[in-house]
Amino acid sequence: MSLDGMTAWGRGHAVGFYALDGEGIDAVARFVADGWDLDECVVVVATAQHRAAVAELLTGRGYDPVARTDDGRYIALDAADTLQQVMVDGRLDPDLFLARAGEVIGQASSAGVPVRAFGEMVSQLWQNGLVEPAIELELMWNQLLRQHDFTLLCAYPTGAFEHAQLVDVRRVCELHTDLLPPSAVWEEGGVVEAGHACSRVYLPTPESVPAARHFVVDVLRAWGHAGLAPDAALIVSELATNALRHAGSPFRAVVDRRRGGLRVGVEDTTDTPLQRRDITIDDVNGRGAHIVEALSERWGSSPLPGGKVVWAELPLESGPAHVG
Structure with missing residues (x-):
């Protein structure tokens, strides 16, 4: 996916689509680095694997995620753990989400700097077949954006919508101010097997x-x-x-x-x-x-x-x- 120009958009709710490979992780790392270059605090809510991969890329480019954490410029959370904190009996609880997410964004903005956040919680729900909760979570993020001033980038894996109803895909698109398709989308499908x-x-x-x-x-x-x-x-x-x-x-x-x-x-x-x-x-x-x-x-x-x-x-x- 391409994040060129992300920093110019200002506050908003974008959605990106990534492959679980170097290009997708690189895009997230650039999103984080762009925030640090602008002296922003960056929040990343992702899987352990993706957090580690992003940190490795950032370190290789001369950034120090540990030091940024100590300086209050980096907050990294686990997507699955954070989801568990805002769900009750298998359902999203709006009050719990707004309280927990509001706490994190408040902590990030406490130093008086702009905030940007990258999240994979919606992706986790969608991949588990929980389409309605995923869309509900997108709506909750939009509500939080009305209460706090920050930039949000959500992510779905490339191919996540292949078997989805188009009406659901449209609902996802309409909830975002910007859509970021993969930069090499036609190269990601791999070999197509003969079939019907x-x-x-x-x-x-x-x-x-x-x-x-x-x-x-x-x-x-x-x-x-x-x-x-x-x-x-x-x-x-x-x-x-x-x-x-x-x-x-x-x-x-x-x-x-x-x-x-x-x-x-x-x-x-x-x-x-x-x-x-x-x-x-x-x-x-x-x-x-x-x-x-x-x-x-x-x-x-x-x-x-x-x-x-x-x-x-x-x-x-x-x-x-x-x-x-």
């Missing part, structure tokens, strides 16, 4: 369109249908652009091999269909439906719970498939 269908969820940011395009190309190459990749990628690119421009929605790119053909599509959280518009030769925009229609055997839109999918079908190449 693949899908991936993307945030409503401009980076998601090329990411979805690369995803489709990777899937089709893995399936041995590289010849279809250019047309399929362009179709998904147009549909993803439509989801961002007209729906402002997270979307799911889908590639499905069925009955001798290929179906590609984009799901979003609105019921507004993609429509053909009358265009002139001078029009720059508004050609999405025309492009999809020209490249596919047939296309259409189908309703889904909480939204729709716009799909297009292409014939599989004749003869044996080959990997391009």
Whole structure:
């Protein structure tokens, strides 16, 4: 994920998406270091593994987390332990959360310096399938932001939303002032195994369109249908652009091999269909439906719970498939 410009945003509630690798940990370390460079107090609520990895990176870059702790510029807490402190009978207790989190932010700001915080508690809930409590916790953080002046960065693992309902993903996005997608999102999926269908969820940011395009190309190459990749990628690119421009929605790119053909599509959280518009030769925009229609055997839109999918079908190449 990219945190470039984070310090310029001022107070706010951002959400980032990271892989459990060097890039994600490096981004968190830069977030902490940026705060120290501005003489801020930094709060990190993360797993023991991630806290240790961040501290190692910071030490390697000439920072001293222990000294910053002693100076009141660094507060590191365990995400699981902190969650246990604010839950009763398996449910989040708003009063306990506001009291505990307010205590930590108050301690961080006691020296009269700005505060920034990085947290993984929401991620812990989401990964355990506790979607509603995760969203409730996001709401509690927003309430705390109205009571205290600080910058908050929440994090979800890359791929956390792959099997989630898009309406839930949209709720998460709407609770944040900034979205920080992975900087190399289309390189994080790894090898795509041959199969019947693949899908991936993307945030409503401009980076998601090329990411979805690369995803489709990777899937089709893995399936041995590289010849279809250019047309399929362009179709998904147009549909993803439509989801961002007209729906402002997270979307799911889908590639499905069925009955001798290929179906590609984009799901979003609105019921507004993609429509053909009358265009002139001078029009720059508004050609999405025309492009999809020209490249596919047939296309259409189908309703889904909480939204729709716009799909297009292409014939599989004749003869044996080959990997391009």
